Amino acid sequence: MGAEQADTPISGDVPRDDREHTGTPISGSARRGGSDIPGGRRKQRVSMADVAKLAGVSSQTVSRVSNGHPGVIDSTREQVLAAMRELGYRPNSAARALRYGQFNTIGVILFSLASTGNSRTVEAIATHAAAEGYAITLIPIDVPTQDNVLGAFTRMGELAVDAVIAIIEIYLLDTVTVTLPPGVHVVVVDSDAGDRYSVVDTDQADGARRAVRHLLDLGHRTVWHVTGPRTSYAALSRARAWRATLEEAGRPVPPPLPGDWSAGSGYAAGLALAGEPGCTAVFAANDQMALGLLRAFHERGRTVPGEISVVGFDDIPDSAYFVPPLTTVHQDFAEVGRRCVRQVLAQIRDGQSSRPGTDLVPTSLAVRQSTAPPPAGATS
């Protein structure tokens, strides 16, 4: 619709700064618009009415141009566009939202961006949402109590949000149902609330099974496990699959060692395991804890993978550069984010509320150098 119209008869004295140059014709004129009111505080926003006045049309016509509706003659459209540029007009999304009852915004509730998984998932959510014209509103929860979760959902309900994606431990989700206003859709990550909500998640069990099988296939008699925190559904799920896989194979199930995702907890577990003579293989519920294990074994002179094999979970970028490079379960966080957005948008478009169901993203195993067959002398 653009530059070829440049010769409509507006006037001679307005500096037409959009002659043919590539980018952003906005810059020069926006500045000009700003200087309209010389002394005092300029009017904060430029509204359609302002544009309409300058262009000599009704504000409805401005609206039509703004939204690309048909039925505006080219010369008029050009005049309006020129006026928009001149004044630096931007549509006011609050008014739009009020009008439409829709905000084009997705709320995300989560505990911490500190964990790799969360931040990558959020990033993917933001990226895909942006591609669909949605923005992301973030509410982090510092202390994970039911009250705080409830509060976050309440705030989301008050905010201009069409849907909520909650990346949240399941046990905190119990009382939440009713706090959201009707019409707001929910998708949940890291939870098995598939009976109540749309759930998207990495297929934790699948990943854990891959890890354990890999170690068993290498000839290890059994596999020890360092768990994530008890409050995490992902951790629980991985531990369950670890146990199930061992049991299916008829292997003894050693007592799981409690961890909390941190390298420190992995280190502590590693110190304990270094003293277990029968231990030749460990599956850590995430890469950080695997890192702690590696360091503990290194300190205690237990070589990896010579004496002990270690498998992690997540495949954080660094894990390929651990000493030794870590064999780990690869999670596709980007895909999780993508599917969250897809689900949420489907709900918004259907007008349907969160329909229960679980959407699992498969994992894969990144085999590197922290795993090997057990040492010859090991109890097999």
Added chain:
Amino acid sequence: MGAEQADTPISGDVPRDDREHTGTPISGSARRGGSDIPGGRRKQRVSMADVAKLAGVSSQTVSRVSNGHPGVIDSTREQVLAAMRELGYRPNSAARALRYGQFNTIGVILFSLASTGNSRTVEAIATHAAAEGYAITLIPIDVPTQDNVLGAFTRMGELAVDAVIAIIEIYLLDTVTVTLPPGVHVVVVDSDAGDRYSVVDTDQADGARRAVRHLLDLGHRTVWHVTGPRTSYAALSRARAWRATLEEAGRPVPPPLPGDWSAGSGYAAGLALAGEPGCTAVFAANDQMALGLLRAFHERGRTVPGEISVVGFDDIPDSAYFVPPLTTVHQDFAEVGRRCVRQVLAQIRDGQSSRPGTDLVPTSLAVRQSTAPPPAGATS
């Protein structure tokens, strides 16, 4: 409008799993409100008018109650509150924003949440903003081109946002000035645009100086450096301070090795450095690259810190569990986030637009086990 719909008169067999549990007195009544319109699509939102009607007052009184204004007699207030609960009323933030011309939202523009620093900073921003009643709207930029940055700022301008925090490489900031509507405030991280914007950042130079001094004080003749990407202001700044510190001390300045923040690039640099006989100390521009260095040195049989000392930058949680635990410059990302929010709020409240200036957060050195005096035979 989700699960609470489940017990509108569908049938009796739905298990009521929320009888009498602790929180949310809202639950029961919110559900009632939902069933108002039996057949068709219920009215999406409950407005003040609805509450007013039910409470038998004017909507203005509801507004007063909603905002905690004085001048409402207790009995009336109670009636209104009851009606609010009954209907599950929530203020509509879009209408509010339209009315006030303020959105209580801060926009954050950034490249990637994948880097530890960014995600921690964003988290801190979100937390502190939330404490002040502000929400965060996130726009990530997948491909860092000027056009995309411009686009992100433009979108922010259209969104309901009172201010923008940009965590962005400086060189992409050039054309941006004019794209934001007047009245939107800007704070920038990771940039030296202090002449044009409010800048908050870690004191990169201070941190780099600490790292280099530490190594020189241990007796190393000079310090090698693995840089971050050329596009990063932080990387540039660290490299500059590294060079300056060496020059001040009258030491030779070895050629810097190019990195890109990734462990892989650190690894590559490490392989190169392992062949440099004179190299006894390396300062990596971040911890990931330091990790790569450690692995390369380990592979090449160069002991750390026996033969070579390594210092990183960031102090990511894992770095204490590297082999060996990494001496590194600690960045206070949370403080950076806090100050961003403080600056932005100050601007909003002053009504002043972004006033130039730079606010630097100091660093500290976390001394661990990857640094030691140079080996006895080393050239000194």
Added chain:
DNA sequence: TCGGATGATGTTTACGTAAACATTATCCTT
């Protein structure tokens, strides 16, 4: 040449909130 179809544009209205102003009831002072 006229009636009606079509296309371009204008006018009215509602979205939900809250400031500004208007009204009514109540209580105190003299």
Added chain:
DNA sequence: AAGGATAATGTTTACGTAAACATCATCCGA
């Protein structure tokens, strides 16, 4: 007891947008 202050509540209006409807001009076919 009357007048005036004060407190409690109601009414009107504007915020910026866009759907719905209304108006006007133009063009076409019979």
